[in-house]
Amino acid sequence: MSFDCVIRSGTCITASDTFRADVGIRNGKIAAIGTDLSGTRVIDAAGKYVMPGAVDTHTHLDMPFGGTVAKDDFETGTIAAAFGGTTAVVDFCIQSRGQSLQQAADTWHAKAEGKAVVDYGFHIAITDMTDAVLAEMKTMIHAGYPSFKVFMVYDFRVSDTVLMQALTQAGEHGGLVCVHAENNDVVTSLIHKHLSEGKTAPRYHALSRPPLAEAEATGRACKLAQITGGPLFVVHLTCKAALQEVKRARRAGASVMAETCPQYLLLSQDNYEEPGFDGAKYVMSPPLRPKENQAPLWQGLASGDLVSVATDHCPFDFHGQKDMGADDFSRIPNGAPGIEPRLALMHEFGVNAGRFALNKLVALCSTNPAKAFGLYPHKGSLAIGADADIVVFDPDKNVTLSTSVLHENVDYTPYEGVQVTGWPVATLSRGEVVCMDGRLEAKPGRGQFIRRGAPSFL
Ligand code: URP
Ligand code: ZN
Ligand code: ZN
Ligand code: ZN
Incomplete structure (x- = not known):
C-alpha cells in the first residue's frame, strides 16, 4: 500500500499522547499511522514533532x-x-x-x-x-x-x-x-x-x-x-x-x-x-x-x-x-x-x-x-480519517522574531528580537504541502470554507 505522502519517523504529539510513527496520507486525509509506510512524497521528520495543524x-x-x-x-x-x-x-x-x-x-x-x-x-x-x-x-x-x-x-x-x-x-x-x-x-x-x-x-x-x-x-x-x-x-x-x-x-x-x-x-x-x-x-x-x-x-x-x-x-x-x-x-x-x-x-x-x-x-x-468551535475531529486531531492538516515542528530550530523573518503583511511585530527555540518547518493542509523549509508551495485560493458542526463544551 502506497500513500500520496508519508511523514516519516517523527514524534507524533496529540493533545493526549506522544509516540513515534509514520503518518500516511491519501486523498487529503490521514489514512494510516504506523511503521515503514511508503509514499509518493516522503517528508523526513526524524528528530521533529508531528502535530495536528x-x-x-x-x-x-x-x-x-x-x-x-x-x-x-x-x-x-x-x-x-x-x-x-x-x-x-x-x-x-x-x-x-x-x-x-x-x-x-x-x-x-x-x-x-x-x-x-x-x-x-x-x-x-x-x-x-x-x-x-x-x-x-x-x-x-x-x-x-x-x-x-x-x-x-x-x-x-x-x-x-x-x-x-x-x-x-x-x-x-x-x-x-x-x-x-x-x-x-x-x-x-x-x-x-x-x-x-x-x-x-x-x-x-x-x-x-x-x-x-x-x-x-x-x-x-x-x-x-x-x-x-x-x-x-x-x-x-x-x-x-x-x-x-x-x-x-x-x-x-x-x-x-x-x-x-x-x-x-x-x-x-x-x-x-x-x-x-x-x-x-x-x-x-x-x-x-x-x-x-x-x-x-x-x-x-x-x-x-x-x-x-x-x-x-x-x-x-x-x-x-x-x-x-x-x-x-x-x-x-x-x-x-x-x-x-x-x-x-x-x-x-x-x-x-x-x-x-x-x-x-x-x-x-x-x-x-x-x-x-465545531471543527473537530476533521481539524485539531492526528487520527485516521481526519483531514491531513499537519505541522512538522523542529524543536531545535533557533529563530529570532523580526518582521524580516515573519510573513505578516505589516511593518512591525510586537515580538521584535524575541528568541525562540522551536519552529514549524513544514505545514500540510488536507495533505498538500503549503510551506516547506521556509518556501511557499501552495497557491492562493486552495483554502476551503469549513462548514462547522456543533461546538463542544470544554
Ligand atoms: O483590538 C482588537 N482586539 N482589535 C480587534 C477587534 C476585537 O475587538 O477583537
Ligand atoms: Zn478580535
Ligand atoms: Zn474583541
Ligand atoms: Zn435548531
Whole structure:
C-alpha cells in the first residue's frame, strides 16, 4: 500500500499522547499511522514533532476598523498563518447595519475566496439585532456558522437584552456566543476624561480601559449565560479579575469558556511606555495589562479554565495606520499582529519554560479550539480519517522574531528580537504541502470554507 505522502519517523504529539510513527496520507486525509509506510512524497521528520495543524479561532483578516482596514487579507494572512503552523482560521465576519447575517457572511466569503491558502470558517459578529436576525441565527448555526460574537463596547455594541437573546437562541439550537467584554460606560467616560485633560498618548488607551471594566463586563456576561442557560465563550481574556469571573461561573455550572492570547501572557502595560509613539504598536482592546496578570493567566491555562490560545490577529501598520492617532490615542486603530508566531511562542514560553507539556501545547493551540468551535475531529486531531492538516515542528530550530523573518503583511511585530527555540518547518493542509523549509508551495485560493458542526463544551 502506497500513500500520496508519508511523514516519516517523527514524534507524533496529540493533545493526549506522544509516540513515534509514520503518518500516511491519501486523498487529503490521514489514512494510516504506523511503521515503514511508503509514499509518493516522503517528508523526513526524524528528530521533529508531528502535530495536528494549529487552529486559530480569533482572526481579523481584511477587516474595516476605525476608518482603515486590517493589513493582512485572506491571502497574506493565511500564508503567514501557514508559515506559523496554523492550518485553519476562524475569522470574525462583521454584520453591517441593516444586513442579514447571510449577507454579512457573503461579504466575508468574497474576501476569502480565491485567496486563502488554508481552510477557514467564519464567526458572525452581530451588530444589528432584529427579530429577523434572531431567527436567522438558527439558520446560520445549521449552515455551518455555529458561533457568533457580540461586543459589549464600541459603537456597534449590543445591550444586555440582545446578549440574552443571542445566548438563548444559541442555547436552543446548538450554537455558541463569543463576547468582547468591556464596560462601555467606563471606557467612554475615561477616554473623555483623559482627552479633556490633554492626555493623548498611547498609554492612556490602557488607562481608559482598566482591568475592572473588563472584569465587570465579563462577570455580567457570565451571569447572563447562567440566567439564560446559553453557552458563552469569552474571547481575548486579559486579566486576573476577569478570569475570576469565568472561574466562578464555571464552578457554578454555567456553560462558559474563555481564551487568552500570547500578547496578554508575554507583553504588559509597560510596553505603552516605549519611547516616542511606539506604544501605539500595542494599542488593542482590551489593552495589555500590568505584569502581575500574567501568572494567573498561565495558571488558568494549566487549570483548564482558559481552554485555548488564539491570536486576535488584527494588524495595522505603525507608519500610515497607527499614526492616525498621533494626537489622540482613541483614534489609533485597535489591534496587533500575531497570526504567525503563536505556536512557536507558546512552545517557547509554555513548553521550553516548563509551564506545561507538549500535549498541552497541542490542546491549547489546536485540539481545544477545534472542539470548542465545531471543527473537530476533521481539524485539531492526528487520527485516521481526519483531514491531513499537519505541522512538522523542529524543536531545535533557533529563530529570532523580526518582521524580516515573519510573513505578516505589516511593518512591525510586537515580538521584535524575541528568541525562540522551536519552529514549524513544514505545514500540510488536507495533505498538500503549503510551506516547506521556509518556501511557499501552495497557491492562493486552495483554502476551503469549513462548514462547522456543533461546538463542544470544554
Ligand atoms: O483590538 C482588537 N482586539 N482589535 C480587534 C477587534 C476585537 O475587538 O477583537
Ligand atoms: Zn435548531
Ligand atoms: Zn474583541
Ligand atoms: Zn478580535
